[in-house]
Amino acid sequence: MIHRSKAPLRIGLAGGGTDVSPYCDEFGGAILNATISLNASATIEQTNDGKITLEAMDRSEAETHDWSESLPLNHHLDLLKGVYNRIQKDYPFKNEGFKLTTYVDAPAGSGLGTSSTLVVAIVGAFVEMLQLPLGEYDIAHYAYGIERSDLQLAGGRQDQYAATFGGVNYMEFYANDKVIVNPLRIRQRYLDELENDLLLYYTSTSRESAKIIVEQSKNVTEKKSQSIEAMHQLKQQALLMKEALLKGQLDEIGRILDIGFEQKRRMASGINNELIDAIYDTAKKNGASGGKISGAGGGGFMIFYCPGTTKYKVRESLEQFGGTHRNYQFVKHGLKTWSV
Template sequence: MLIKSRAPMRISFAGGGTDVDPFPEEYGGVVVNASINKYVTSTLKFRRDQKIKIEIAGEGKIIYDSKDTLVYDGKFDAVKAVIKHMYKGERGLDIYIYKDVEPRSGLGGSAALFLSVIGLFNEISAKKLDKYECAELAYQLERNELKNLGGRQDQIVCAFGGINFIEFKGKDFVRVTPLNLSKETICELEERLILINLGARRNSGTILEQQIKNVETGKNIDALLETKKITYEIKDALLSGDLEKFGKLLDKAWELKKKFAEGISNPDIDRFYKRLKELGVIGGKISGAGGGGHMFVFCKSFCRHKIEREIEKI
């Protein structure tokens, strides 16, 4: 018997950064984000022996004698963490994982990996976790068990899917409000949003460390508070179908995001974004911590072909 699970990756329209501690502890965070049609897909098959085999397409495979011999060593630790926490059986496992996007993409791929693997074991569990519980488990394993820096939004959107307004306050308050947009608005977003691969991020951990330090010293508080304000405005623009305003707010959110920490953008990214605006982009931003990965842009009608031709040059 094969068990399959998949979780979507995401883009964040606004509010990313306000979900990273310690900011939401003091001020509360808000995010508007959306799952996209890029996934992490996991497949599980039970073995007749006790061996644990983990394979991620394009990244290799590892085999352990049993679940008790799993160790964190930087190789597929996310999968190991889920097995250690959730699997109580004695039979061995074959786990195969396929990612639609390469690592360090800025699209929430690590959270999608956690949620995809959690989904496998949730399927065979006698007591099923709900979406909030799956997201919280993924957060705790990634942030506390494996000590990887980041915010809370990725796990939520990967668990819930769709387009959501998410509120954060304190260590355990999370409220998800799905944005039930009109079909016309969703079609316009799909037509006019373009996802651009800028290359793998090289320093996202460093960027997040600097952002956290800047919060602690108050250096980026004004930019984060203004980002919160824009997040509410983006939510309202989406609900009302005012996509021209949505695009302009994206542009403002990007300018503010660059103030969170050094390295979020660079001169090459800034020149590229400026050129796209000359061709018809209204707004856009880096997805994730920054320093590379993916950028998405929202363009004017009838301009997509020109923008895509420019993107092909990078």
């Protein structure tokens, strides 16, 4: 049998960073995001050879182990091992061998939630294989626990829920890991226009989001007013973005993104740098009305709202920085699993 899964990556439109503890535990966080037609995929093939083979095709990394109930973590394929170890601990199973193969449509550290989406996809493949009774909230929370508790990776909560639920969602985050996912019923013509006007640009640089997130969390713990106030403003940005999308006030989106870009830079050092600032300024000079760094910041993808037909000029103006634009579509589905 072959068991497959795929989960969509996401674009964060507003509120990024307010899903990170301790801010969301103390003040409550809010984020608006949308899933896109880039995916993380996982396949489990039963091999009957007494081996566990792990292969990340997009990273050209592979390992083979004799059958074991726990695989060693050594900073090599740890996301794959972490999911297996947790599944084996909570839902122990015997097998004569399997091969787990993964692929992600965007580079690690690119700001589209790649790592968390991959964990969701791997969890989904095991859920499919073992027919585990886990719903959407269960899977998202399970994936979050593997990353944050088992693997001790710093980060927020939005990516696991976006990948599992899919679509355009306004998410609320509270203490004790409480998460509320509110799907937004946005008219299709508004989504079509947003998709047309929103340019997804890869800076061709990646970053280690954990370092930025650790500093962001530290700033809240140490009660640094500038960082906390910036997060308050970003939470408000999520509300403004929700209203603009629901009402079709698309001309407001660039302005809302622009406000968020200024606030994001106040949360922690390393979120922006000279390259990001130069890219952002160039995009605005050539027609973009606003934009943001996707994910924690420091590199990876950026998005720009380009009203009318300005995205063509913006795209051309950014060629000097050596990055590339990526075509995409919004997707309504979240995690999908199946067997053949």
